[in-house]
Amino acid sequence: MITIELNGQQQPLPTGSTVSDLLSTIGSDGKSVAVLVNQQIIRPENRPTLMLQEGDQVELLIFAGGG
Template sequence: MHIICNGQQQEIKEETTLSSLLDSLKLRPDAVVAEVNKNIIDPDQYDTLLLQDGDRVELIRFVGGG
């Protein structure tokens, strides 16, 4: 199955949740805003949202600094 993640085509397994995608990318869910098909996803849904073939995922990381 293929998705587009931050503009890059990526192959994922069926039944991949948004949470497992973040884990595979070594991103902390509490430090990311996720958008799937132009819809911002509530962090409470990361564990249950199953990604579908062709989904477009945008992940925006929080960066601290001063």
């Protein structure tokens, strides 16, 4: 297992998990979610292959109401 930081909170994941695996774990289809790993934007086409590492900082962002 590895532990990443997901939106500021510790999240354990099986070793070898990709960004897409993480999205499935939390029940997101990833369509309307922006993903940043260590502050880099990860485009949808790269999510199935990008493997997460111990200590990675992952931010998942969505559009919410705003003026």
